[in-house]
Amino acid sequence: MYEYYPLLIVGALIGILATAFIVAxxxxxxxxxxxxxxxxLSDRELFKRLLVYAKPHYKAFIVVFALMLVSIAYQVVSPxxxxxxxxxxxxxxxxxxxxxTVIIYVGILIVSLVCSYINSIILQKTGQKIVSEIRxxxxxxxxxxxxxxxxxxxxxxxxxxxxxxxxxxxxxxxxVIVNFVKNIFVIIGVLTAMFxxxxxxxxxxxxxxxxxxxxxxxxRKFSRLAFRKxxxxxxxxxxxxxxxxxGIKITRNFDRLDHKNKQFLEKNKRYKKAVxxxxxxxxxxxxxxxMLYVASVLCLFFVGGKGYLDGATLFGNTISSEIIVSFYMxxxxxxxxxxxxxxxxxxxxxxxxxxxxxxxIMDMKPEIVDEEGAIEVKEVKGEIEFKDVWFAYDDxxxxxxxxxxxxxxxxxxxxxxxxxxxxxxILSLLCRNYEPQKGTILLDGRDIxxxxxxxLRSHFGQMLQDVFLFAxxxxxxxxxxxxxTDEQIYEACSYVNADxxxxxxxxxxxxxxxxxxxxxxxxxxxxxxxxxxxxxxPEVLILDEATANIDTETEVLIQDSLEKLMxxxxxxxxxHRLSTIQHSDKIIVLSKGEIAEQGNHFELLEKKGxxxxxxxxxxxxxxxx
Numbered sequence: 001m002y003e004y005y006p007l008l009i010v011g012a013l014i015g016i017l018a019t020a021f022i023v024a025x026x027x028x029x030x031x032x033x034x035x036x037x038x039x040x041l042s043d044r045e046l047f048k049r050l051l052v053y054a055k056p057h058y059k060a061f062i063v064v065f066a067l068m069l070v071s072i073a074y075q076v077v078s079p080x081x082x083x084x085x086x087x088x089x090x091x092x093x094x095x096x097x098x099x100x101t102v103i104i105y106v107g108i109l110i111v112s113l114v115c116s117y118i119n120s121i122i123l124q125k126t127g128q129k130i131v132s133e134i135r136x137x138x139x140x141x142x143x144x145x146x147x148x149x150x151x152x153x154x155x156x157x158x159x160x161x162x163x164x165x166x167x168x169x170x171x172x173x174x175x176v177i178v179n180f181v182k183n184i185f186v187i188i189g190v191l192t193a194m195f196x197x198x199x200x201x202x203x204x205x206x207x208x209x210x211x212x213x214x215x216x217x218x219x220r221k222f223s224r225l226a227f228r229k230x231x232x233x234x235x236x237x238x239x240x241x242x243x244x245x246x247g248i249k250i251t252r253n254f255d256r257l258d259h260k261n262k263q264f265l266e267k268n269k270r271y272k273k274a275v276x277x278x279x280x281x282x283x284x285x286x287x288x289x290x291m292l293y294v295a296s297v298l299c300l301f302f303v304g305g306k307g308y309l310d311g312a313t314l315f316g317n318t319i320s321s322e323i324i325v326s327f328y329m330x331x332x333x334x335x336x337x338x339x340x341x342x343x344x345x346x347x348x349x350x351x352x353x354x355x356x357x358x359x360x361i362m363d364m365k366p367e368i369v370d371e372e373g374a375i376e377v378k379e380v381k382g383e384i385e386f387k388d389v390w391f392a393y394d395d396x397x398x399x400x401x402x403x404x405x406x407x408x409x410x411x412x413x414x415x416x417x418x419x420x421x422x423x424x425x426i427l428s429l430l431c432r433n434y435e436p437q438k439g440t441i442l443l444d445g446r447d448i449x450x451x452x453x454x455x456l457r458s459h460f461g462q463m464l465q466d467v468f469l470f471a472x473x474x475x476x477x478x479x480x481x482x483x484x485t486d487e488q489i490y491e492a493c494s495y496v497n498a499d500x501x502x503x504x505x506x507x508x509x510x511x512x513x514x515x516x517x518x519x520x521x522x523x524x525x526x527x528x529x530x531x532x533x534x535x536x537x538p539e540v541l542i543l544d545e546a547t548a549n550i551d552t553e554t555e556v557l558i559q560d561s562l563e564k565l566m567x568x569x570x571x572x573x574x575x576h577r578l579s580t581i582q583h584s585d586k587i588i589v590l591s592k593g594e595i596a597e598q599g600n601h602f603e604l605l606e607k608k609g610x611x612x613x614x615x616x617x618x619x620x621x622x623x624x625x
Contacts, residue, residue: 041356050355053130054173060126061178064119068182071115075333076189077108119178127174135166138358146367147433148393153361156239161361164234165354172351176344183337183344190333197330198323204299205331208292212338215292216345219285223345226278227353233271235357240267246516285345293335297328368435374452380459380539381444382409382570384430389439391425399425400436401593407586412571414581416614417590423574426590427542430572431460461538464545467525469517474502475509478532489535496530497560539569545576578615587611 041049054061139162142150194202244251244260251260384407391400400422407413415423428434429441432453441448448456469477478489489509493499501524505511517525533541563583575581581601588598589611596610604611 041359043352046352046355046359049359050169050172053133057126057129060122064122064126064178065181067115067119068178069185071112071119072182072185072189073108073112075112075186076193123174123178127170127172130173131166131170134169134358135162138162138166138362141362141364144366144369145364146435147428149364149367154235154239154243156237156242157235158361159242160235160238161358164238165231165358168347168351168354169358171347176348176351179340180344180348183340186337187334190330194327194330194334197326201323201327205296205327205334208296212289212292215285215288216338219281220345220349222281223278223285223349224353226274226281227349228356230271230274230278230350231353231357233267233274237264237267237271240264289335289338293331293338296331296335368432368453370452371449374450376455377444377446377451377459382411382539383407383442383444384540384570384572385442385445386426387440387442389429389436389441391422391429391434391436391439393434395437399593400429402439403590403593403595405588405595405598407570407572410567410570411585412573412583413586413588414573414575414584415588415590416575416578416581416611417596421590422593423590424544427462427544427572427574430540431457431462431542459539460542461533461536461540462542462544463526463529463533467517467522467529469513469520469525469528471515472513473507473509474505474511474513474528477513477528478509478535480532480536482536484535489531492535493531495564496527496534498527498531501527534568537568541569541571543571543573543575545574578618589614 142158142162191202191206194205240263244264251257386403386405389400389403390398392398399420403422403426415426417423425434429436430443430448432448443451443456475489478484478492486509490499490502493502502508513520520528573581573584581587584600586598586600587604589596589604589609591610597604597607599607605615
């Protein structure tokens, strides 16, 4: 009885470990919310949606699986061949027989290596194609979201979704899925070979299978939790970097670099902790599986070696040295795939956590979409009408309250009023960046909801106070990648007085525009924005504080450009400088979301109302200067 104590000790240790794992799992399972763990999509649903992207590439996967079956032959056959070699050496040794057996072994190995190499190439190419499609769909969907929806999501978070998270999914397709299936087939093949060789020893090895299954399921739960936390911390740190690097000038001006650095260190510490938790989960699982492997080998040597040395039999079958050698290798081939599954679970859980993040974004339904039956509009006269329009950003605090007005084609209309009175909101509603809660907006007598969004916006040219120029060239920023000749570009630039700027640039239209257009002044960016708008020939022009924050010399050019733009089509302006809107056909004065008064410059001055007060205040300020 004493001689079997080693087996009992091994069994007791495994039992204790299993109990500890189960208790830990039950503890975490009941505290998912406390850990910030909330599942939005099940693994089955995630796989189902990911397979939609894999389906068009099914031919590549068929080839991969065929080659995989060939490469598996080495792992299944090689232990048996090594056992045969050991038998040849031990009994009737013949060099020719040994050479033949070794050649067969090497041949199987070479074929397996070639198949594995071809598999890797096909999988990497296929994985990149799939992730490219996912990125494209994610970016396209993000573009379809309304401005209100985008304002709620940090830019860094969206960048993480399209880059880091998509790359994690790529690793799943290029590595995990096929290797996961391969390992399953290897385990099945190895077990089959072991049963054929000696089913008694195979049953002995399978005594460890329930523990492997238990540890794997528990690891899956812990790793999913750890990877979700890691992804959240990655998004958080990327969002922080995106915002603070863009606003670093403000941070420096107010001497808040140390404060921001402390904030970053705190986020970085949380990210480090999340990564360490992920590493810890993985570092526990793999040694446990390795321990089970060592325990099974020890049991094999103990039982098999004891029977062989004593000349005994196991369940009536004699155990030979060849069987012990082959089984030793088979146990390695059995546990290696299981340990590899740990790494693949590692990557798989990362990919599933990433795919859940991406699909959560892609499941956001755009708030503003084309209505059924919406039409394309080829030409627009420029007649605009607001009928009893009510709007609130939060559905509670009304920014516009029953606003109604009408603008004739080719009319120039300016909106004035204090900050928060609803000027910019009116322009945003006209372009359908937001949707009013009540009321109707008409363009040429047609409700803008009945016009396709892309068609509607193609007839508008917008110029904002903070002009955005993309990294690239002046030409690419003016054309926005549309096809225009140099003659058309220079004609548009000349019309809005931007030609002098283009001519003094060393490379002209091919001058580089750096990131955030730091190599151009605010006035130069405004001139380029005028030229861009003019080049695309919109029927309705929208200028939101377009003359703010510019130098006096540039202001003269822009004022001249404004006078020319008034002749192009319907022009809507928002301006705090009343001197820029005096020649408008109509001025609409807003106050607390309502129209206080409207008329031309002279009519409003005669009324001596809010416009008169604003004009008088600015006039006094100009006199003091």
